[in-house]
Amino acid sequence: MKFKSLIRQIGLFGYFFFSVTTNTSNANEINNSLNYRDTNIVKERDLSLVFEASKKDFLKLWNELEEISLPIESPFPYNLPPSEMSYPLPGFKYIPGNLVPFFGVDYFYAHMIAKLPPIGNNKIFLLAVTEDSNERLLFIGSITNSISLLNISLVMDYSHEGVHGVLGKQYKISEEYKIIISEYFSPYTESVQGDGLIKKEIYSINSKGEFIVVQE
Numbered sequence: 001m002k003f004k005s006l007i008r009q010i011g012l013f014g015y016f017f018f019s020v021t022t023n024t025s026n027a028n029e030i031n032n033s034l035n036y037r038d039t040n041i042v043k044e045r046d047l048s049l050v051f052e053a054s055k056k057d058f059l060k061l062w063n064e065l066e067e068i069s070l071p072i073e074s075p076f077p078y079n080l081p082p083s084e085m086s087y088p089l090p091g092f093k094y095i096p097g098n099l100v101p102f103f104g105v106d107y108f109y110a111h112m113i114a115k116l117p118p119i120g121n122n123k124i125f126l127l128a129v130t131e132d133s134n135e136r137l138l139f140i141g142s143i144t145n146s147i148s149l150l151n152i153s154l155v156m157d158y159s160h161e162g163v164h165g166v167l168g169k170q171y172k173i174s175e176e177y178k179i180i181i182s183e184y185f186s187p188y189t190e191s192v193q194g195d196g197l198i199k200k201e202i203y204s205i206n207s208k209g210e211f212i213v214v215q216e
Contacts, residue, residue, distance in 0.1 A: 065115035122209030142209035
């Protein structure tokens, strides 16, 4: 089965190359700040004070970015195996240290940003970060007077219904900002059933830059 082979490759890729670990205290700390295990809007901040303090530096970084055209989908921007990747990722730039608190992700590292087409006055972007256990996460975000982040891609060690395996998120973003996020689970033990899609969610972005759940 093509999917089964693919998700097992993703699982091995995440397990051996990303050195994924399950550190409960670290996971709880991360979840309290940024619930990246759920495909929900994971972070919203009032940026009125932060933005004014960082506005000049942020706009300088923003104007240096080249816009990535839509549509895009997984595995972008991780199209190559780790040994062949160049950093920053294609189309991305590193976020200067003084701007990391602006995005509210200072508990991650290797912060990279890419520009997507705007929606009205809303700046839309991709944010790639790495967690201490080397898990790599990708968010889509929007900025107006506040910042919203939505996790769209990760590969991580996970337990589903008592079965240990790998959770992977894949995404598709259309030109109209229809965002489809699919979660797949693959058990480490091949004899255990349960391989496949466990959740699918669809979002859009409204004129205020807010992520809205779309019913199929």
